[in-house]
Amino acid sequence: MSKIPDGYTATETRIGALSLDRQGLPDQAAIDTLYAQRDFQRACQCYLWALPIVSYAQWQNQHETVFGARDGDVVQYVSVRDKLGLITANATTPYVLGFADTAKTGPLIVDFPAGETAGGAGDFWEHSSSDFGLTGPDKGKGGRYLLLGPGQEAPAGVEADFVVRSQTFNVFHAFRILTTDPVEADRILHAYQVYPASEAANPRKTRIVTPDGRPWSGTQPTGMAYWQRLHEILQVEPVKEEDRLFMAMLKPLGIEKDKPFHPAADQVRALTDGAQIGQLMAMANSFDKRFETARYAGHWDRAVNVGMSQQAEFYSQLDERASWFYEAVGLSEGMTTHTPGEGQAYLSAYRDAQGQWFDGGKAYSLRVPPEVPAGQWWSVALYDIETRCFIDTKYDKAEIGSRSHLAADPDGSVTLVFAPEPPTGSPESNWIPTAPGRAWFAYFRLYAPLQPYFDASWKLPDITAS
Template sequence: MAGGAQAESVAKYAADVPENVLTSDVVETDSLGTLEFFDGMPKPETVSNIYDNLDLIRSTTAFLDGMKIASLRGLLMGYASEGVAPNDILIHSGLMDARSLWLTPNTTTIYVGAHLDTSQGPMVMDVPAGLLGILDDAAFDYVTDIGALGPDKGEGGKYLILPPEYEGEIPDGYFVFESKSYDHWLVLRASPDPDGSTEGPVAKIKERLNIYPLAQADNPPAENFHDATGRQYNTVHANNFHFFEEIDAALQANPTGAFSPELLGIFAAIGIRKGQPFAPDARMKKIMTEAAAIGNATARALTFSPRDPGVFFYEDRQWNSPFQRQSHLFLEDGARMLDDQTFFFYYATGITPAMTSPPVGAGSIYEVGAKDVNGDYLDGSKTYSVTLPGPVPAKNFWSFMVYSGQTRSILETDQKSGGVDSNSPDIVANEDGSYTVWFSQQPPEGKEGNWVQTLPRKSFHVLLRLYGPLEPWFDKSWKPGDFIPVK
């Protein structure tokens, strides 16, 4: 606090006012400069300055804390751009590649997705056996697992998704879930056949998988499948002013109960309300554009250069994850770890408890590598090696996938796989059972089967996945190596 001293009161009933309660007539701040008051009342120029700053704070908070909503909306908008109507099914029958922009997908499993919409009433999902999936709501909150980690235990079955406050009859024979939103993202994955072909698994999916209204359960309509293999489309949320338009679209499409009152309050403070047009004036649009830039930079720092030791799995490694606290709600000691939440939703999609603490030998774990052993960002102009000591504690298989520092989707190269895994036909183990993988523009001589392509002047980051992680992973007796620059 700065400025003139408070005049001593001469009132008969004068209080002994502590200095820390008073506001001086002139207050100097590093962020906002000089703030001026008349005996505690902010002067007009200060009021204007303060409200601009408050709108910037609220808008930046809306970006960071509303990211999960925009992320799910981005997926639904991406599907719509491919002509996939709500409750139709999108499938990558020929596996994923870099032409389709998704947050950190893999290229080893068959992806199936849908915009499940209950705005017209309860919806049935008839799911075949052998799939692994998740259903999340419009706030990107968890609804249920599907498949081996869901109530059908991998045997398939019928799921009934009820809209909010549904009061109708609920028939027997379904796995029933009531949701707080109308919009949902369904994502399912299936494994190719042992020879790598996808025709058989895709045929089985199309034979049974169906999403239809409960009202048509006696005579379900045929499902509409849309094959997105090799298609150029985007499911990643915006990082500019358009982000707030995505938030508005989500609010208009869902009941207010789909989102927390705190988030709705943040959105309302910047002019985003259900049932009202979102039409910021020039001043507010400029502020929100700046907030998106600040929020985007903040999310990138939290994701690629985290300062919290709690996200690192090992004290002496660069590998990290927003799930180190093993909570899909990002809770620790009753507190929501907002930086972890931002990290996850900026980087990935699909929220489920199974991603945070899978049973030993089931599910999968994910670790992010964006820096080398020296703490420098991974650079596609350089060559790196990384070694996984043997035996790698994965019951099923392990994989490395490489992603763009810009899009967080598969790095665009001439290598369709965008990575390598223990099922790759040409991968070679070291004599001691460990595996060394090389990341570079061209494969080192004799290392072609253990090579992942990068591009010059392009940043990249890598996800290490262990499918069916075993005890040495959990007790940390096994450690993956860091990225080592090779000269």
């Protein structure tokens, strides 16, 4: 603050001292400070609001620029190394994922195969448009899905079993292969076909792309790159009525629809600071949940059920919404099951039994009680807090569970170890490596969760420091 002009008084506020006259009006220096603070605060809130669409836009960018995938192609992720850039993936099942811009392709057909799968399609705000597979309307029997972008109608003469509408032109489509039979898995993979409805009479074969060890990152960009990615995707997507407030907040920051992004120095400062603090706000929302409605037991939260409640109140609870869409990517009805024996349930933990953040340089243990209420299987995976992806170690091991060869305790329970080095005195099969200097969090997944999960008669103990 410059020297206080005659007739003004220095008034202390949470953003520093402001010069106000006897009528309470600020001088020019105070006005400049207030504008800068306004733009910074807007940037913070716009960062949180934009997390879903920036996440998908970044992932789509990596598909195109790193893997060379085009509209209608799919990328198959199998190994831990393949999935290192994929936020909160599981390491047990293959993932088959693709993006398409229906503004370019027109309505899109997905010929979805019968079999043991879980998947779906969604728009770029990460609204679930439809599940596919066991939790979808085809119930695992397969079928033809027609995906329509904003304002699009089904082409004449094209028939489909299920019509799915997206609120954005860009769509995400994906599925996980649940069967353990490699022959059946290969059949499902090659039977999945995606193509423009205009080519229904003679569709091209869907191309399957693999990462082949190429490094990539689906994590949201930092700094100005975050806003560049946001500006790019906003240019091609419609503005919904509920988004007009945020679009108005972005305008003084240099981000407008149908206009180039050339921010001035003061705008760059607000956007850079907003991205930094916005990300920290998202981390706090995600890893230190203050609301207890989803608490399962101890320090475990029902992570994805929280995500769906946030999606249902998408714009009224911005901070809670940012919790899910920062921590993870994508959501579907099947991931938020309330029906025993169907879908998946997810528990998340960010702190140990003493309430301390998990430290990648320390050793921890988790006792999984016997008779885990999972009709299909269960697993535990660890993620790096900064990237929300698998912890990158030389062991390429990030998840273990009932499909692994675990050593059981005499009472039928299983004791798991999370530590930077293989444990002594415990079977290495029950160990997931961590990395010194890297904080982490855990997901416990139950596939086809059973009644003892829902009524909490079976509870998962806290992870304890050794």
